[in-house]
Amino acid sequence: MQAIVASAETGLTWTEVPDVSPADGELLIKVTSAGINRADLLQAAGKYPPPPGASDILGLEVSGTVAAVGPGVTGWTVDQPVCALLAGGGYAEYVAVPAGQVLPVPDSVSLHEAAGLPEVACTVWSNVVMTAGLTAGQLLLVHGGGSGIGTHAVQVGRALGARVAVTAGSANKLDLCAELGAEVLINYHDDDFVERVSAEGGADVILDIIGAAYLDRNIDALAADGRVVIIGMQGGVKGELNIGKLLAKRAGVIATALRARPVTGRGSKSEIVAAVRDNVWPMVQSGQVRPIIGAEFGVEQAGAAHELLQSGEVSGKVLLRVSD
Known part of the structure; x- marks a missing residue:
């Protein structure tokens, strides 16, 4: 099969690699599209190795069709449209994935667009709801509101009946967030998010991709009993608390990661995927939540796709089309 191979010398190259097959408890997916995430950029730069036992091929989410059903797997059929959360291996013609990390493609979403759902859906639901406990009537602050995770979080927050505030760095991204239901729009170049959010009574939940640079200010922006959930470190890894x-x-600061979680058990990827299927998929099916796709590239253009995501100029998800 073919896949993207990353190297310091040649960059991202679409080339021949060994075939994969499903092990016990796995499905083999013929990949239609792969979602690009910042973790892929870090891995390609040699700064984020895959977890032990995971594929060293880039790609943490895909859509496609079931090509083969491994031993011990029930409930899935060959040629069924699916999307999946991965620990790696998505930038390829085929990927093997534990069945517990696979989701059916909702009728409301195209097979290509479905590649932009698994990572954001699992990240947002596991952090904003399962970890931080966001409920109707509360205020959710989303940093990076125009990102793939941000645009999804805005929609899920609104679907839950929460109010949503966002930070973003451009008027276009803030306009998109407003279209998706955000009520408090903060341009971080011009506005102090602490002042703006405090004027709304403080945030009950903050979903933070920045890390150290925002740590103290996030605490200031919280309401009583609020929670900051840190899922990224774009602003550094060490801060003063x-x-x-x-x-x-009575606040809390929590940091989580998705990729290195176990396949099964408490707090596992399979547990999160099941919760997403039960809670988020009905929102997608009804049209309350939809994938926001900012750009699509052919898989041979993976390098250009990475450059666009790195630039910060795109809103929503960037996808790689692997096949038609």
């Missing part, structure tokens, strides 16, 4: 502020607000 004023525990007194946490005590005064």
Whole structure:
């Protein structure tokens, strides 16, 4: 089969690699499209190795059709349209994935677009709801509101009946967030998000991709009993935490990662995927939540796709079309 291979010398190259086959409990998926995530950019740069036992091919989510059903797997059929959350291997013609990490493609979404759902859906639901407990009437602050995760979080927050505030760096991205239901729009170049969110009573949940650079200010922006969930480190890995502020607000700071979670068991990828299927998929099916696709590239243009995502100029997800 063919796949994208990353090297310092040649960049991202579509080339021949060994075939894959499904092991016990796995499905083999013929890939239609792959979603691009910032973790892929880091891995391609040699800064984010895959977890032990995972494929060293880039790609954390795909859509496609079931090509083969491995031993011990029930409930799936060959040629069924699916999308999947991966630990790696998505930039390829075929990928083997544990059945518990596979989702049916909702009728409301095209097979290509479905590649932009698994990673954002699992990230947002596991952090905003399963971890931080967002409920109707609360205020959710999403940093990077124009990103793939951000645009999904805005829609899920609104579908849950929460109010949503976002930060973004351009008027176009803020306009998109407003279209998706965000009420408090903050251009981080011009506005202080702490002041804007505090004026709304503080955020009950903050979904943060920045990390250290926003740590102290995130605490200031929280409401009493609020939670900051850190899922990225674009603003650094080390920050100073004023525990007194946490005590005064009875607040919490939580950091999570999705890729290295176990396949099964408590807190596993399979558990999260099942929760997404039960809770988010009905939102997608009804049209309350949809994938926001900012750009699509042929898989041979993976390098250009990475450059676009790295630039920060795209809103929503960037997809690679592997086949038609």
